[in-house]
Amino acid sequence: MTTSPTRPPLPAVGLRVPTDEDAHAWHGVFNDADVMEFLGGPAELSEYEEFTARQRMHDAQLGLCLWTLLDGDGEVIGFTGAQPWPKDWGPVGEIEIGWRLGRAAWGRGYAYAAALATLERVREAGVPRVVAMIHADNARSVAVAERLGMTLAEEFTTPGGNPARRYALTL
Secondary structure, eight states: OOOOOOOOOOOOOEEEOOOHHHHHHHHHHHOSTTTTTTTTSOOOHHHHHHHHHHHHHHHHHHSOOEEEEEOTTSOEEEEEEEEEOOSSSSSTTSEEEEEEEOGGGTTTTHHHHHHHHHHHHHHHTTOOEEEEEEETTOHHHHHHHHHTTOEEEEEEEOTTSOEEEEEEEEO
């Protein structure tokens, strides 16, 4: 008889439309060179203020956005969600799912749990397909995408010269 390894239960997560205060929370949890390793380094608070405002607009217009990610105690640990691909290269016109967590939340199942919650909301919104754009060296995010059942659709170099992967999932 063979036994399969059991995974611990997924942690509880909450998602909410980002508030003005979440710009400060995101800045705090992401102000870490390791967290931002594949994203060009830590960003200024003003970038998160603009970013959270854009997400509120997406929510109002589309019913989806990059939601603030809360742990079981209601503490901000990052974001997860879906948005139209925001650049003029790559999968223009596609809905991208994504996640970013502060270092304290790494390795505890939050990214996968949050991504599952995102997929549920995206399906409910009637989105037929999603993509995830991931730096090719970001093993943690690659693992989450593959665990979600996403398939590698393309490997390419970004306009900034970074190796990247586009994963896709039909819902």
